[in-house]
Amino acid sequence: MSRTITLVLVDQDGAPLGALPAYEVPEPWWQQVGAIVDEARRRYDVDVAVLRLLAADRPEPPGGHLTYLGQVSAPPALPLEPVPVDLSPHPLRAPWAQPGGPARSLAWATAELHRLGRPVTGVVQHRTWNLSAIWRLDGPHGSAWLKQVPAFFRHEAAVLRWLATAAPGTGPALLAADGTGRILLDHIPGEDRYEADDTERAAIAVDHHAVQLRAAGDVDALVAAGLPDLRGPALTAWIRDRLAPHDLSVAADLLAGLDDRLEEVRDCGLPDTLVHGDLHPGNVRGDGRRRVVIDWGDAFVGHPAFDILRLTETLDPAAAAPLLDTWAARWRTDVPGSDPHRAVELLRPVAPLRMAAVYAMFLAGIEPSEHPYHLADVPACLGRAAAEAEVSLSG
CATH class of the missing domain: 3.30.200.20 (Phosphorylase Kinase; domain 1)
Structure with a gap:
């Protein structure tokens, strides 16, 4: 899958110049612009800084015909195509x-x-x-x-x-x-570990457990440094506030019982700690000698089970079970009397519910032209949360 790119150019003052002829790039993911820049230079001898997405011909990524805005230091030599484009300011536009x-x-x-x-x-x-x-x-x-x-x-x-x-x-x-x-x-040598197998994911879980165990004693300092505090009742309030503008009917029962569910999680005895918030293998970079966890922007202070649920999310149950079992065994060793397995099962539907709230936060903070990046994510996560809640009830 590839993308077709229409690149609308503006000058140093932001005045519109027109668009380059449409061209193809191999990367389907909308946020990746390296190939857009490279192809503009190769095809048209234009050095451009891509500013943002203007329009897409489909409701969500990847692929399609995308229109981007780019800035050049001087008008290119080739004639540009006149295109209608709204370049008015928007209060939510990123710097x-x-x-x-x-x-x-x-x-x-x-x-x-x-x-x-x-x-x-x-x-x-x-x-x-x-x-x-x-x-x-x-x-x-x-x-x-x-x-x-x-x-x-x-x-x-x-x-x-x-x-x-x-x-x-x-x-x-x-x-x-x-x-x-x-x-x-x-720079971190290596590559992002999107294709990590079960063994590598298990090693990531071991590394991350040591970090979370160390962070459990520093949660107040982390919150004081600016990390979101999503401990216990604060998580419920945060989720409800972010999701308020959306249709929540599919997950209404889960939301209604969220306070009670999180109280049961608290009774499982695990400490609050530093949570990465998006601990999938693609957010781990390695070169065979060491692994480094990247992209900590989703981090918060809260329950450690959220990260092991994300790390095992794409695995089938048979492959996920050993990772969850060893994760639970480590916490039982370090926190005697705790019940990590029960905490995971209680939080299993809460994890996609929290992600729905995260995507709702993104939508509330970006201009409308970029809504297609995330618009489908809120209902998709709410649906997964409701499905997980049904499974937990039937179990």
Whole structure:
């Protein structure tokens, strides 16, 4: 599957110039823009910074015909196609999605690397969408990554600082952060472990248990540093508040009993701790010698079972069971008298319910043109939550 790209260009002041002829790129995922930039340069000799998605011909990713907005420093030599496009400002537009935004962020990152004695000789744009913008900055002392995120992810820098002290090597090395959502990260060798097998997932679970056990004693400090506090009743209130604008009929019974369910979870005796929030193998990077958990923007303080449920989510029950059993055994050893298995079963429908609330938060914080990224996710997660609740009742 590929994408067809229409790239609408604006100049340095944000004035429209027209669109390049449509072209194909091999990457189907809408937020990946590296190939869009490369093909614009190869086909049309145009150097462009992609700002944001303008329109899609389908309701959700991947693939399709996408229209993006890009900025150039000078009008290209070839004639551009006139296209109607609404470039009016929007209050929810990300800083990096506005004309001049990428240049300002790259100037900050370049200055920070210069301060660290790491001059920049090349820049490559990799991703831009409503949840992040990512560039790679290369130089004679290696590569670094500039990541810029919205307000609801800004606590990622605080997590990385904590990991650097409490669990060195388990998270990306934070080189700089400006408090507005920009963070500069050192390069991590290897590749993202999307295809991790059961054995590798088990090793990820062992590593993560050590982090969570260490973090259980630091939850107040993590909350004070800016992490969302989703312990017990706070989780119920957060979920209901985020989901209030949506049709909740499919999960009404689960929501009605959520307070009682979370009280039962509390009685299982596991401590609240640092939760990654999206611990699938693609958020683990490795090179055969070490594994590093990346993308901590979804992190919060809450129940540790949410991460093992995410790590085993795509496995069939027979493959997931040994990972859950060993996860539970570790917690029973470290917290005698606790009942990790029961906590997992109680939280199994709550995990997709929480994800529905996460996607609802995204939708509430982005401009309408980018809603297709997440619009289908809320009802899909609510449906999974209701199905898991039915299974738990029948069991």
